Amino acid sequence: MATFEQHIHPAPTTFLSKYIFSFDHKVIAKQFLWYGIFFLAVGGMMALMIRWTLAFPGEAFPIIGTMLFPDTHGVIPPDTYAMLFTMHGTIMIFYAITPILIGAFGNFCIPLMIGARDMVFPTLNMLSFWFAVLSAIILMSSLFTPLGAAAGGWTSYPTLSTVIGSPGVGQTLWALAIFVVGISSTLGAINYITTIIVLRAPGMGYFDMPLTVWGLWLTAILNAIFLPVLAAGVLLLIFDRVFGTTFFLAGAAATSGSGDPVLFQHVFWIFGHPEVYILILPAWGIVSDLLSFFARKPAFGMKATALSMTTITILSTLVYGHHMFTTQMSPLLTQSFMTLTMTISIPSAIFFANWLGTIWKGSIRFTSPMLFSLGVVFVFGLGGLTGLYLGTVTTDLYLHDTYFVVGHFHYTMAASVLLGGFGAIYFWMPKMFGVMMNECLAKVHFWLTMIGLNGIFMGMMIVGYAGMHRRIYNPFVYEYLQKLIPINTFITYSAILMGLSQFIFLYNFIHALLKGEKASDNPWEVGTLEWTIPSPAPHYNFKEIPVVKCGPHEFGNPNLKNGRDYQYQTEQLVEG
Amino acid sequence: MSFAIMYFISSAFADTHMSFWERISPPKDISVNGHLIDYLFHYTTFFNIVFFLLVCAGLFGFSYLYAKKRHPIAYYTHGNKKIHVIVATLIGAFVFFAIDLNITRMSSNDFSKIFANFPKKDEDVIKVEVLAQQWMWTFRYAGADQVFNTDDDVITTNDLRLPTGKKVVLELLSKDVIHSLFLPNVRQKVDAMPGRISKMWFELTTPGNYEIACAEMCGTHHYKMASKFKVYSPEDFQRWLATANQMALAENDLANADYFWGWQWEE
Numbered sequence: 001m002a003t004f005e006q007h008i009h010p011a012p013t014t015f016l017s018k019y020i021f022s023f024d025h026k027v028i029a030k031q032f033l034w035y036g037i038f039f040l041a042v043g044g045m046m047a048l049m050i051r052w053t054l055a056f057p058g059e060a061f062p063i064i065g066t067m068l069f070p071d072t073h074g075v076i077p078p079d080t081y082a083m084l085f086t087m088h089g090t091i092m093i094f095y096a097i098t099p100i101l102i103g104a105f106g107n108f109c110i111p112l113m114i115g116a117r118d119m120v121f122p123t124l125n126m127l128s129f130w131f132a133v134l135s136a137i138i139l140m141s142s143l144f145t146p147l148g149a150a151a152g153g154w155t156s157y158p159t160l161s162t163v164i165g166s167p168g169v170g171q172t173l174w175a176l177a178i179f180v181v182g183i184s185s186t187l188g189a190i191n192y193i194t195t196i197i198v199l200r201a202p203g204m205g206y207f208d209m210p211l212t213v214w215g216l217w218l219t220a221i222l223n224a225i226f227l228p229v230l231a232a233g234v235l236l237l238i239f240d241r242v243f244g245t246t247f248f249l250a251g252a253a254a255t256s257g258s259g260d261p262v263l264f265q266h267v268f269w270i271f272g273h274p275e276v277y278i279l280i281l282p283a284w285g286i287v288s289d290l291l292s293f294f295a296r297k298p299a300f301g302m303k304a305t306a307l308s309m310t311t312i313t314i315l316s317t318l319v320y321g322h323h324m325f326t327t328q329m330s331p332l333l334t335q336s337f338m339t340l341t342m343t344i345s346i347p348s349a350i351f352f353a354n355w356l357g358t359i360w361k362g363s364i365r366f367t368s369p370m371l372f373s374l375g376v377v378f379v380f381g382l383g384g385l386t387g388l389y390l391g392t393v394t395t396d397l398y399l400h401d402t403y404f405v406v407g408h409f410h411y412t413m414a415a416s417v418l419l420g421g422f423g424a425i426y427f428w429m430p431k432m433f434g435v436m437m438n439e440c441l442a443k444v445h446f447w448l449t450m451i452g453l454n455g456i457f458m459g460m461m462i463v464g465y466a467g468m469h470r471r472i473y474n475p476f477v478y479e480y481l482q483k484l485i486p487i488n489t490f491i492t493y494s495a496i497l498m499g500l501s502q503f504i505f506l507y508n509f510i511h512a513l514l515k516g517e518k519a520s521d522n523p524w525e526v527g528t529l530e531w532t533i534p535s536p537a538p539h540y541n542f543k544e545i546p547v548v549k550c551g552p553h554e555f556g557n558p559n560l561k562n563g564r565d566y567q568y569q570t571e572q573l574v575e576g
Numbered sequence: 577m578s579f580a581i582m583y584f585i586s587s588a589f590a591d592t593h594m595s596f597w598e599r600i601s602p603p604k605d606i607s608v609n610g611h612l613i614d615y616l617f618h619y620t621t622f623f624n625i626v627f628f629l630l631v632c633a634g635l636f637g638f639s640y641l642y643a644k645k646r647h648p649i650a651y652y653t654h655g656n657k658k659i660h661v662i663v664a665t666l667i668g669a670f671v672f673f674a675i676d677l678n679i680t681r682m683s684s685n686d687f688s689k690i691f692a693n694f695p696k697k698d699e700d701v702i703k704v705e706v707l708a709q710q711w712m713w714t715f716r717y718a719g720a721d722q723v724f725n726t727d728d729d730v731i732t733t734n735d736l737r738l739p740t741g742k743k744v745v746l747e748l749l750s751k752d753v754i755h756s757l758f759l760p761n762v763r764q765k766v767d768a769m770p771g772r773i774s775k776m777w778f779e780l781t782t783p784g785n786y787e788i789a790c791a792e793m794c795g796t797h798h799y800k801m802a803s804k805f806k807v808y809s810p811e812d813f814q815r816w817l818a819t820a821n822q823m824a825l826a827e828n829d830l831a832n833a834d835y836f837w838g839w840q841w842e843e
Binding site: 158165346397471477 | 594598599600601602603612613616617620624627628631632634635638639642643644647648649650651652653654655656660661663664665667668669670671672675676677679680683684686687688691692710749750751752753754756758760763764765766767769770771772774775786787789790791792793794795796797798799800802
């Protein structure tokens, strides 16, 4: 369906044009991947510091503690603790998950899977990455300002995030960084949407696109609509902080006219709830594809899965009020938001059924990408179901702002997305870098990560239900929380296990890059378009634009006579 | 690997005198309506477990049965036969109608009839104004004249005292940033915001000493923003209030403008 000719450009020759300011979507994807993995490590380290404080309050953080916090002999002080959880949330969401799932795999997969030579706006694509870098520099520089980085939580509710609660320049830089990352994501999103609409290979209808592309497409749509909302919100916050406006100030602090701090929460969550789906939709898409690829069976009810994801995308824009039940909005609104929230479970249940339907009567190959995909089904099941308590207003009155919420959203946004991201890295490694990663190490990595993350997030839900609230430096100043010391210690041990097991991944990844086994063109025996070209993909992707003749999940067709159990999308569907 | 798990579990619970169940239970419910929230939690949990077991049965069962070595040739279907579509839709509809709508209905009833249904104007209730600020709670009782912001108001800091057997209405306001009054033993919390009065009501059942926390991140010492919460029998409460009232009349510093932070009670 290409509406214009896609020329083959000569390959870039200088170092700068090839690796730094590259227009090639595959290079930009790799840039995003490095960037994302770097920040995943930074955010993960911060998580470990947070966990250390909760399990062993008043004890020095081991090894690097005395270097980072010399004034307190390695003990993390309370103000730093607040910066740590603020930065952990911000970094993980905007600088780790978004670049890996959307930046790296969005860029890499979309053109290759729809049979295009590149994105439709290569310059925007490059700018998207460099805006992300600029944003990261702004954010990280805030750590070195006199009063330190932002410390109001990643949600940065006013009036805490205005000059009343956070006088330092760190909070302003935080808002600026979010604004710039918003520009980056919006540029990327426009590019993805347009590319998918205009550059699909001839013959490829929307339902012939792999579900990965569906997920990324829906994510891009949400990104394009809602990141500008967040950007507007933080811009007003910057005005309040720098120019003395009072959009979000009220009460004694509002000396010149009165605004409303709750207004920010509305703006924030109009963006914030879709953001959850922005992060999870690519992982859903990837998992839907991988389950089919390794069950050697067409994706069960593929159209229904795609439409369910679309329905969830639409519904996700209508439910944000469930984040604000305790601000005492009107009961009518409360009940409407609760009911709308519950309707999300219909499409969710349908695609869950379809996931299980895909592996039903398959011939499952337990490769590492498959293990990670099955892991996503498990953890997302837990994450999705525990959402019911929080969408229900009365149970939310108790559970709101407790660790139960923290456990829940980590299951949905962190665990599922992380597992999906790892699955994707193991799966596309051959096409990205032309090498295979070690399967055995990958499986060890999977099981250790799985045990670790379930220990962490299940533990969090348990302490949350027992009444431990969020963002507290030392929970044990409360008598009723003292019984939770052992469970908090257990969570921290799990976090350390999960943290350490990532070194297996890092070793595997780097080892594969340096001297990994060379990958064949189609090591997983999959028929989508990216596997019809050499590994690693050449800079022009497709020598000739492919013509698509069948769907992406043609496995196990009994009429196939050529010794393969799968068909390429460029082949006519064999019928009996 | 199982070693690692056992090591974790044993290290975490080595010093136990408490059963694991006791340890993970929420604090004692001391309110008339808290059980509604606990009930809904358990109801949801029951169905969640059922559903999660179904998911696990599919996940692990199919993984076992249809592994390549047991099931070398996959069944070729796109899952778009009528029966497939019907089954998937039925599962979706069942989850929605059997669980979600039930939970929504119960919660909605509880919320509109109880938690958001504040006592009427003429009802005899205990009224307390709560001022939140970084990082303390201040509570104001109207005193003998039943009018707030007058000379005889009883004011306590980080020390809320209430009786059993009578409805209590709290009105909250914040001086600086958003806080959230969390009473774990009552299963409720409500935000205290600058420039906007919020309310909460409950009725207590069990005298004793409890705790109040701030649940909304409010700055560096958020974790220290705790308050004592003492529940009296009605007689003890009257006795305490009478004494406190006399002390207030003798000791309230009326020259200090900050003393008059209260507001006219909003019905």
